[in-house]
Amino acid sequence: MAEPQFRFRDDEPVGDPAVTVDSFGEQSNAAAVRIEPGDDARDLLPHLDRIRLVEVNFPVFGDGRGYSAARLLREAGYAGELRAVGDVLVDQIAFMRRCGFDAFAPDVPLNPADAEAAFARFDHVYQPTTDGRAPIWALRHG
Amino acid sequence: MYKYDTYDQAMVDARVEEFRDQVKRRLEGHITEDQFKPLRLMNGLYLQLHAYMLRVAVPYGTLSSAQMRMLGYIADKYDRGYGHFTTRQNIQYNWIKLEDAPDILADLASVEMHAIQTSGNCIRNTTSDQYAGAAADEVIDPRPYAELIRQWSTFHPEFSFLPRKFKMAVIASDTDRAAMRLHDIGIQLVKNDAGEVGAAFYVGGGMGRTPMVAPCINPFVPIDQMITYSEACLRVYNRYGRRDNKYKARIKILVHELGKDEYTRQVEAEFAHLLTQGIEPPLAELHRIQAQFADPAFEAGASDDLDRSDPDFALWVDTNCVVHKQPGYIAVTISLKPVGGIPGDASADQIRLMADLARDHSFDELRVTHAQNIVLPHVKKADLYGLWQQLDAAGLGTANLDRIGDIIACPGLDYCSLANARSIPVAQKISERLSDRSEAIGELKLKISGCINACGHHHAGHIGILGVDRKGVENYQLLLGGCEGADTSLGQITGPGFDEDGIVDAVEKATEVYLSTRQDGERFLDTYRRIGMAPFKEALYG
Numbered sequence: 001m002a003e004p005q006f007r008f009r010d011d012e013p014v015g016d017p018a019v020t021v022d023s024f025g026e027q028s029n030a031a032a033v034r035i036e037p038g039d040d041a042r043d044l045l046p047h048l049d050r051i052r053l054v055e056v057n058f059p060v061f062g063d064g065r066g067y068s069a070a071r072l073l074r075e076a077g078y079a080g081e082l083r084a085v086g087d088v089l090v091d092q093i094a095f096m097r098r099c100g101f102d103a104f105a106p107d108v109p110l111n112p113a114d115a116e117a118a119f120a121r122f123d124h125v126y127q128p129t130t131d132g133r134a135p136i137w138a139l140r141h142g
Numbered sequence: 143m144y145k146y147d148t149y150d151q152a153m154v155d156a157r158v159e160e161f162r163d164q165v166k167r168r169l170e171g172h173i174t175e176d177q178f179k180p181l182r183l184m185n186g187l188y189l190q191l192h193a194y195m196l197r198v199a200v201p202y203g204t205l206s207s208a209q210m211r212m213l214g215y216i217a218d219k220y221d222r223g224y225g226h227f228t229t230r231q232n233i234q235y236n237w238i239k240l241e242d243a244p245d246i247l248a249d250l251a252s253v254e255m256h257a258i259q260t261s262g263n264c265i266r267n268t269t270s271d272q273y274a275g276a277a278a279d280e281v282i283d284p285r286p287y288a289e290l291i292r293q294w295s296t297f298h299p300e301f302s303f304l305p306r307k308f309k310m311a312v313i314a315s316d317t318d319r320a321a322m323r324l325h326d327i328g329i330q331l332v333k334n335d336a337g338e339v340g341a342a343f344y345v346g347g348g349m350g351r352t353p354m355v356a357p358c359i360n361p362f363v364p365i366d367q368m369i370t371y372s373e374a375c376l377r378v379y380n381r382y383g384r385r386d387n388k389y390k391a392r393i394k395i396l397v398h399e400l401g402k403d404e405y406t407r408q409v410e411a412e413f414a415h416l417l418t419q420g421i422e423p424p425l426a427e428l429h430r431i432q433a434q435f436a437d438p439a440f441e442a443g444a445s446d447d448l449d450r451s452d453p454d455f456a457l458w459v460d461t462n463c464v465v466h467k468q469p470g471y472i473a474v475t476i477s478l479k480p481v482g483g484i485p486g487d488a489s490a491d492q493i494r495l496m497a498d499l500a501r502d503h504s505f506d507e508l509r510v511t512h513a514q515n516i517v518l519p520h521v522k523k524a525d526l527y528g529l530w531q532q533l534d535a536a537g538l539g540t541a542n543l544d545r546i547g548d549i550i551a552c553p554g555l556d557y558c559s560l561a562n563a564r565s566i567p568v569a570q571k572i573s574e575r576l577s578d579r580s581e582a583i584g585e586l587k588l589k590i591s592g593c594i595n596a597c598g599h600h601h602a603g604h605i606g607i608l609g610v611d612r613k614g615v616e617n618y619q620l621l622l623g624g625c626e627g628a629d630t631s632l633g634q635i636t637g638p639g640f641d642e643d644g645i646v647d648a649v650e651k652a653t654e655v656y657l658s659t660r661q662d663g664e665r666f667l668d669t670y671r672r673i674g675m676a677p678f679k680e681a682l683y684g
Contacts, residue, residue, distance in 0.1 A: 037385075040381075061180070061303070062180065062263065062303055063303065063385055064263075064300075064301070064302065064303025064304060064305075064380060065380065065381055065385075067299065067300045067301075067302075067303065067380070068300055068377055068380050068381050071300055075415070075419055089177065091164070091180075091181055092302075092303075094299075095297075095299040095300075095302055096299075098299035099299050099300055111172075114167075117163070121156055121159075121160050122153065122156050122297065123152060123156070124149050124152065124153065125297070125299075126153075126293045126294060126296050126297065126298075127294060127298055127299065127421065128419075128420060128421050129299060129300075130419075135423075136149045136150075136293070137293075137423040137424065137427040139149065140147070140149070140427065140430065141424055141426045141427060141430075
């Protein structure tokens, strides 16, 4: 299992190995699951109450399906750890954070200073997501 | 015009600093070209055949005179004294140094401009009708809706790594002047019987190697759900658009393979879910934006009289000017297609002149058109003759809007690393050969692409030309019968291709077929639609 380089949670990290989406439904004791780009994150919705870790794999940074997977889970109320793994680069992590990722395990560790700057780059955002940041239109109109 | 508030300005300023940091890391070797490429592309910076090309966004084609003047300044300071206006209402600079790019973005930010998302697999600059706010036939000014989309799509966290690029257009007239149905999402603003504004969504159009005309998937999305519906369209595409083959990755392929009905079903399901998520900006935000697009202070009772005693002026008025919603005013197209010129190019001096004329005679506004011309949308007729004289003296008075010399051409093999053939010299030769017959031929939209990616919109030309590589030699295919607009159609290939001189001859022959067989009032396109391909084939190959 990929250890997160950055984690924005206070709870204890889950040590269980992540299983595939296909096998997750049959393994009633599994608490960690790994989503590949071709998986349908909605297959996990019936099981959200027992999931404590979702890893979303980005085999190549340009495959953006994982962003939708993350938002779907958060929009459905998933509150456990959502970890981006794979080809996770410094210039994508702020987008990922906005989509609900709260842990990052890049294949190649990021420069911590660069990552910190990237997470803090934009003071405001135009779109609401489940990350709780008020969009600019909400700030404009109270 | 839209004015940035502190939030909008902070966003582009932060972007400049981010890119400055990315360029620094690249120049210092901390990131590889492979890692840098998507970052520079997100900022509109392409590595072309000879240098970096920077594409600057002109949201929905609207510019103030100060913005236009800055474009001239950048052309002088960082390029070779000219810029190239594009089919997506943007401007490109072809001779940029990487180390200058952050400073250019900072200069742009000083006049509320940017190059955000002018490339990359993300939502690109939203285009619109060049006569928005001036057109007599519009239901409502489409630009506030395009601005709403601009903000929603800027740094959208979910849709920055789509299967492929994504282009949206918004219009509000039945006469489509923005090739709306050839976009990934085309929106036509309409009013229902109750007088309420809604958005008709056309999804899955495009050109490229597999041209498709977008079907309407929803004829009336309530206007306070337009962003949510767009998000649903994009989410289905991001999740299920093909990523195995970049040539099959545009949304048109997904819509085609799923079928319009199944794609629509999936969008509607996602839409129902997203309506629960509170992502739609309130109507107050639309109204805030709309207030900034209020009509300028037109002079009531301005005269509609024009002194047409100068025949050159009269010809230009009849060819390049269109009716305005306000009596006494007219919308002016400045042709960037002088006979034998490079389509869409303007010198820094010309750009500055157009800026001054906009300030003095068009309420400080200009538009870039998808046909690579410039519009002064609100000119008082009483000012028109003096304005034309200044344009004409600067080489900007060509009377050829929608004529055979008003050619759309991509940069082609003269600049572009994707091209198979040159476009510009072909455009120049056709313009030189046929411009003296411009008036006799009348409306004829000719469009040239230097490769199958179709940046020159050849599928949508009444006459289209596609440059291909045939065993190492540039070869040009001829297409007839394409059209954008309400009656959008795709051109058909006539037959075997031609060499560079041969394609010029072929175009001439096609116009001769038209001139000898047209009936009263028929345009080239009408004659082609009536008589079909055969007479043209006979003339070309017989």
